Amino acid sequence: MTTERLVIVGGDAAGMSAASQARRTKGRDELEIVAFERGHYSSYSACGIPYWVAGDVEGPDRLIARSPAEHRSRDIDLRMRTEVTELDLAGGRVRSLDLESGAESWTGFDKLVIATGARPVRPALPGIDAPGVHGVQTLDDGRALLDTLSRATGRRAVVIGAGYIGVEMAEALLRHGFEVTVVDRSEQPMSTLDPDMGRLVHEAMTRMGITTVTGAAVTGVLTGDDGRVRAVATQDAEYPADVVVLGIGVEPETALARAAGLPLGDHGGLLTDLSMRVRGRDAVWAGGDCVEVLDLVSGRERHIALGTHANKHGQVIGSNAAGGYATFPGVVGTAVSKVCDLEIARTGLREKDARAAGLRYVTATVESTSRAGYFPGAAPMTVKMLAEFRTGRLLGVQIVGREGAAKRVDVAAVALTASMTVEAMTALDLGYAPPFSPVWDPVLVAARKAVAAVRRAGA
Structure with a gap:
């Protein structure tokens, strides 16, 4: 053998x-x-x-x-x-x-x-390799960042990038007692969402005490006489920093x-x-x-x-x-994240993704709650749904809300994988009890509204 x-x-x-x-x-x-x-x-x-x-x-x-x-x-x-x-x-x-x-x-x-x-994306900017600037990709990176946080004499932190890692690290730094500023070149944080949904994240981060600067490209990391980071610079401003975390993506x-x-x-x-x-x-x-x-x-x-x-x-x-046979058919682009008590989820296409793919579409956005409105702890959530023009095929879903919001995106992920229409989604037999959902789950409410939008567009 x-x-x-x-x-x-x-x-x-x-x-x-x-x-x-x-x-x-x-x-x-x-x-x-x-x-x-x-x-x-x-x-x-x-x-x-x-x-x-x-x-x-x-x-x-x-x-x-x-x-x-x-x-x-x-x-x-x-x-x-x-x-x-x-x-x-x-x-x-x-x-x-x-x-x-x-x-x-x-x-x-x-x-x-x-x-x-x-x-990690590490742009070729002046000062990007200075002491006090950290990427977060490996366990060694995590240990090095924790060491810097424990030794930092100042309490100002700047996160470059407002994607998944950026917002998660903003929360981590906030919990270490730092004054946190997030700087991102996009129109809104979480560019994996459409800007109207990203705005909800922006507003929530502001209420949490996180300063979020959007539409600002970083031009360099400034250092002090000791060579360590002292600020992050954009074309229009400088943001003081005792530690900088890169959250630009990979x-x-x-x-x-x-x-x-x-x-x-x-x-x-x-x-x-x-x-x-x-x-x-x-x-x-x-x-x-x-x-x-x-x-x-x-x-x-x-x-x-x-x-x-x-x-x-x-x-x-x-x-x-090893001689067997298996396949990986593909993905629909499902992802969830959180910053403090705000949950963020998306699956499928954003509006700009649909346009890039040459797809005509309609949108529907609804505001609902995680539980029956009368039940204690019911929290607001916003659901946005994209459906294909005329056919009504589901194209994407984005959700921003509090506890119970993010994992609802899994229903949409299954629907996308099965190439369901939004009309077919309205008949889904989802679990209901007041502690878990309104009678009409927020995803189904969005689907109903999307059905109406498809019909109006066809007319």
Whole structure:
């Protein structure tokens, strides 16, 4: 019996899910698995870092799903603090660098998995690398930020970027007692929402005591005589800062793939087929934050960095690399977040996404509550729905509200996956009791209003 070798580049969600699934499928005598991870941790939740910084969860150990020792006990040769520096696809080998000893070596493979993840966007601005400026992508980043917060003599913080990470970190800094300013170049915070829904987030953040500056591009990070950050500058103003957190987002980490000549999409991510096999390569798979995936609503490729997708990719890759067959059909773009007690959710297309895809649409926005209006604790929420002109096919949903708002987006995510119309949605048999929902759930109220908008547009 010939033993094949599966080499995996990247030891977090996608990579180690692939390794674990492949090992469940084939034993060591049939498949040797070697994985490389340049960091100090494996299989951890990067999404949990803002909540560790905020104090909601202990870390970093609580954020680790499976340690290197646990992987090794399952016959996976996981090599930590080892960075892959070159992919030799023609020769069937990878070059790696031991970051502790400096030693280089080559490792051959029969099958290869690329799970290199994403890197934080770090614009080439003056002062961006000054002490006191932090990205938040790895557990090491979280530890470094907490150390800075504990030693900071001033209590002013600036977050650059008002996306998911930006608003989550704004809350974390607020809870550490900092005066927080969020600076973003977009019209409203949370550009993953339409501006009218982002405005609701903006207003809520202002009420929380977070200064939110929109329509302002950062031009540089200013430093003091000691070289540490002292302010963030835009074209029109300076915002004093004792600590700066970058929340601008991430982009696919595909430098190795690019150098190896592998196909990349418009967003810089690797392109794969439904089996997560890299297009044009029989023995190379890729998954996680380094790939682009099919948007089931628009029919276009997009880059979405989420642990949920990465783990699913890994399961598919592991099955296929071990000789089985599995597919990842695509996504509808579902995401939820929070800032203090405000919940934010979206799935499907925004208005500008629909326009970019050449879709004609109508919108419906409703204000409702999380519970029956007479029941204690009923909290307001706003639901916005997009439906296709004439057909009434659901295109997207956005929700902003208090407790009980965010997870309602899952109903819409299922409806999008099933290509339901808004009219069909109005008949959904959702759970009802006064402590959980009004008689008409807010999503169904929005669907009813969207039906009326479709009919008016058709008339």
